[in-house]
Amino acid sequence: MDIKAPDLGVDSAEVSEIMVEVGDVIEKDDNIILLESDKASVEVPSSAAGKVTKISVAVGDQVSEGMVLIEVDSDADSGADDESDDSSKNEQKQPEADTENSKSTEVAATNNDKAEQTKDKSDTSEPEEGTGRATTHALPDLGVEEAQVAEIMVSVGDTVSAEQSILLIESDKASVEVPAPIAGKVEKILVEAGDMVANGQDFIVIIGEDETSSTSETQGSRTEAVSAKADSEAGSSEQQASAKKQSTAAPKQSAQETGASAASKSGGKLTESQVNEKLVDVYAGPAVRKLARQMGVDITQVSGSALNDRILKEDVFAHVKESLSKQKAAPTNSAGAQASLPNLPDMSNIEIWGETETQDLSRLQKVSIPQLNYNTLLPQVTQFDLSDITETEKLRGELKGGMKAEGIGFTILAFVVKATAHALTQHPRFNSHLSDDNTQIIVRKSVNMGIAVATDDGLIVPVIKNVQDKGLKQIAIEIGELAGKARDKKLGTKDLQGASFTISSQGNLGGTAFTPLVNWPQVGILGVSEASRQPRWNETKQTFEPRLMLPLSLSYDHRVINGADAAVFTRYIATLLADPRRILL
Missing domain, CATH: 3.30.559.10 (Chloramphenicol acetyltransferase-like domain)
Incomplete structure (x- = not known):
């Protein structure tokens, strides 16, 4: 059974960690892959239980919704295989080698049956000619991490045209009208006025006007192409994983010495390629690395708080805050300026501070x-x-x-x-x-x-x-x-x-x-x-x-x-x- 990437909320994300190995027995909802984009990290759970037979991606790969991540033998499939083997042994009593060949033949036949069932299911789900198919659509990039739904401009049952404004989204910076992604009939609205929404969140279901069976055929071809690509890359996935383990096992000191040598030759500044070479052993996503560069932080000195010591943005901010608090002025004749402002004093004493009032800042x-x-x-x-x-x-x-x-x-x-x-x-x-x-x-x-x-x-x-x-x-x-x-x-x-x-x-x-x-x-x-x-x-x-x-x-x-x-x-x-x-x- 193929375990595929779910809706990630973004076009693609990078594989940061593979949490299982070939041969592992996993349960449904066990985390198998850690994906990281510029906006968030997502642990992908398994949609089925079984034994991991193949890992179709490697650390560093870019994956998108629907791409095959791993393959598992489900409990049902294993039981069917065992029954097939027993039947073969009882009836024909062949040697062990013949039994293995029979098992392979049975698995291939099972896979063919599954393919036929999938095809039949796909044919059954095709809409009748002249009708559309209900499609769920996600919000585009809003320019901010989250915004509030200020107004819903359509109702269920309305017919909308492409690019017609259907939602008014209001953030701290501006109000944005979200257009309809396609023309068709509104079947369901997945958000309400006042909800906080984010980029890539599903917000509406529309039955398209011009959907035909060619759409399903195109999607089927695309799925086959993705599966073919995954199969072609799977052969090298174990080699890539082995190479990654060897790279991780190498001492961090050598990477740091290489970076220090390059820095000394360039006057103390590292180029971006040199920085990447130095930070091969740092467990952090691209967004966190970029933030560290912008703030002038040596990310090798930051302690990670997430699983497996992965570094988050909050860890970078905490490192900067700690560094500033530890800085002290150099001993000179004049007093140096404080590196950071101290906390406000307690202003609850009216006799000292007088009456105060707390007001919230605007968004x-x-x-x-x-x-x-x-x-x-x-x-x-x-x-x-x-x-x-x-x-x-x-x-x-x-x-x-x-x-x-x-x-x-x-x-x-x-x-x-x-x-x-x-x-x-x-x-x-x-x-x-x-x-x-x-x-x-x-x-x-x-x-x-x-x-x-x-x-x-x-x-x-x-x-x-x-x-x-x-x-x-x-x-x-x-x-x-x-x-x-x-x-x-x-x-x-x-x-x-x-x-x-x-x-x-x-x-x-x-x-x-x-x-x-x-x-x-x-x-x-x-x-x-x-x-x-x-x-x-x-x-x-x-x-x-x-x-x-x-x-x-x-x-x-x-x-x-x-x-x-x-x-x-x-x-x-x-x-x-x-x-x-x-x-x-």
């Missing part, structure tokens, strides 16, 4: 905290400058009347976005990301501009894609649309992803300058404060005159950007804003 604020914590790891510097936007403001005043008639809000921010996008194409280092191993930068070919928008729940950053190819009018339109969606909680996941640089404008909120925080993995962010009239010296007229000056604050990751480049870049943006015609040159 948006809660999910923003981990992202903001990344900024504490960045060596950030801020460059300040002023741009004379007197003439640009006159141009905006001439154009805004026509824009307003078309329902378009035309603010100075549109000019700032366009000028910054052009500057990023001329200074691409600011439109890049630092690689995980800190040896390269990944330069973006397009400018996807994040625009910080203040909402009642907190700050949110929707993204305008390919700004370098858009004019002022189109930019103004998209700024208005995204700002409206943000305030109405109607932003989709695509609206919040992919930014290469961010602009944070305080508009008319006041203030002369501020220090915006770089939004990792970006390397720069431009802050814009309120413009004000200031006296400036006119060399030609030899007199002071009032000019409208716009404060700019550029924060940058000093690992990628040096101070001289930051000063040149900020001055270039100020020059473009003073005379936008330069963009046309």
Whole structure:
């Protein structure tokens, strides 16, 4: 009997551990395989009891729903085989060798019978011509780990078209309308308003309109192809398992010495391939390894808390917390800063602290905290400058009347976005990301501009894609649309992803300058404060005159950007804003 992978909630997952061996006798629901994806680890239970006769996957393989994991001889099959053997012995009384041949023949016949039964069952389950088949569909990637069902837009019995909105999902970041995956009739809705749902969760059953028998034939061919692939790979599975055991038995010290030698040659930094070589004996999934690299943690020093000492994300966080608590300032003449903040004092004594009130953070604020914590790891510097936007403001005043008639809000921010996008194409280092191993930068070919928008729940950053190819009018339109969606909680996941640089404008909120925080993995962010009239010296007229000056604050990751480049870049943006015609040159 084939034991297949169930619905994993993701397209594919990696085999992290095989918990059984050929010859083991297992019970139903015994865990047989540990699968790990970027989102979770799943222990796959056996759907039947019996003796393990074949393992069709190896550690490191990528598996998906329906793929054969192991094969077992069930109790029923074993009994049938024994009965067949006894019958053969009693009637023919052949030698032991002949009995074995007879048993093999019986098993083959049994398998053929099972195949015929499966085929008959499949033929029986085929829908009648002109009718559809009920199919269960899972939620797409929501962009967050979980979200709440805010509204169900259809009812059982409704006929829906493909891409018709059927669910409204609301997360801490945005509201997302989930479209129907196919056209057909709603047979069952598997979620309710108020439920918390996750990526890949089954949410609706739809009877498709255009389902035919060819669909089943295609699926049958696909199943046969998967089985054939599993059979072809099964021959080498035992060899792979043996090789893995030998690799695991090798001392960890040799791997660590190899990594240390490579580090010494490269000045203390390991490339990603060297890191992988060093960590062959670490029991952790790809998501955990990536987190450790991002936080600068040597994962070989982290203790795992899961089964077989497997390392979880919580273990990495606990290791970082413990390391910070143990750090002490070096003995110098002046007192060093604390590595981490102590716990709050007990504020229950009203005589000392007065009356207090506890208020919950908004969901948006809660999910923003981990992202903001990344900024504490960045060596950030801020460059300040002023741009004379007197003439640009006159141009905006001439154009805004026509824009307003078309329902378009035309603010100075549109000019700032366009000028910054052009500057990023001329200074691409600011439109890049630092690689995980800190040896390269990944330069973006397009400018996807994040625009910080203040909402009642907190700050949110929707993204305008390919700004370098858009004019002022189109930019103004998209700024208005995204700002409206943000305030109405109607932003989709695509609206919040992919930014290469961010602009944070305080508009008319006041203030002369501020220090915006770089939004990792970006390397720069431009802050814009309120413009004000200031006296400036006119060399030609030899007199002071009032000019409208716009404060700019550029924060940058000093690992990628040096101070001289930051000063040149900020001055270039100020020059473009003073005379936008330069963009046309």
